[in-house]
Amino acid sequence: MEENNNKLFNPLIKTLIFSGSVVISGVLCSAFVTEITDNGIVMWGNFYKVTSFWLIAVFLIVVFIYNSRLYKEEKKIEKFYNEVYCSAFMKSELLPAIAEYYKQEIQKGNLGQLKEAKSVFKDLME
Known part of the structure; x- marks a missing residue:
C-alpha cells in the first residue's frame, strides 16, 4: 500500500x-x-x-x-532536509536495536562487549 x-x-x-x-x-x-x-x-x-x-x-x-x-x-x-532532524531520527531508530544487541551479548557473558557498547553509544551521541 x-x-x-x-x-x-x-x-x-x-x-x-x-x-x-x-x-x-x-x-x-x-x-x-x-x-x-x-x-x-x-x-x-x-x-x-x-x-x-x-x-x-x-x-x-x-x-x-x-x-x-x-x-x-x-x-x-x-x-529530512534538516540535519538535526535526520540525526535525531537515525538515533531514535538505531539506539533501541543497538541497545538490545549489546544487552543480549552481555547477558551471554561477553562482558568485553560492555566497553564496545559504551564506545558505540558515545560515537552515536556526538
Missing part, C-alpha cells in the same frame, strides 16, 4: 495528474457554461440543476484530497 502511495507522488505522475486536471477542469467549466446558457443568456439561477456543476464539485473534492495528501507527503520529506 505504501509503495502504491509513493507512486502518486512521483514527479512524472504529479505532472501528468496536474496536466490532466487542467484539461478536465477546462472541459467541465465549458460544459457548465454551455448547460446554463439559454439563447445566449447565462441563467445563473439554474447552476445547481445541471450535471456539470455536480461533476465540477466532485472533481474539486478529488483534487483537494489529492493535493492535501501531496502536501502532507512533501512536509514529511522536507523534515
